[in-house]
Amino acid sequence: MPRGYSYVLAGEVVATLLDLPKRQQWRLSDAFVSLANNPHKFGRYTETDAEGHLIQFHFEAGWWIGCWADDAVKGLRITEVVQP
Secondary structure, three states: OOOOOEEEEOHHHHHHHHOOOHHHHHHHHHHHHHHHOOOOOOOOEEEEOOOOOEEEEEEEOOEEEEEEEEOOOOEEEEEEEEOO
16 A cells, blocks of 8 residues: 555454455455545545544445544554445
8 A cells, every 4th residue: 555544443343344255355445445545535424433533434335434544653543334
């Protein structure tokens, strides 16, 4: 990922990802890379978490992906994935 940030998955996101079939795992992983390459992209909606981070929600690969850009470490924190 030369242009963007690295991405970091919350434990719940990892658990969800591991429960999916391989094809869906790859699709979600590609979505994570795409978001990390554009970490400041505005989501379709936002929420503020308990620590005050502005979580951007994006609809990618058939999933809602919640994330925030941690500029201090150049990491995209992926906090939530929800399939509608």
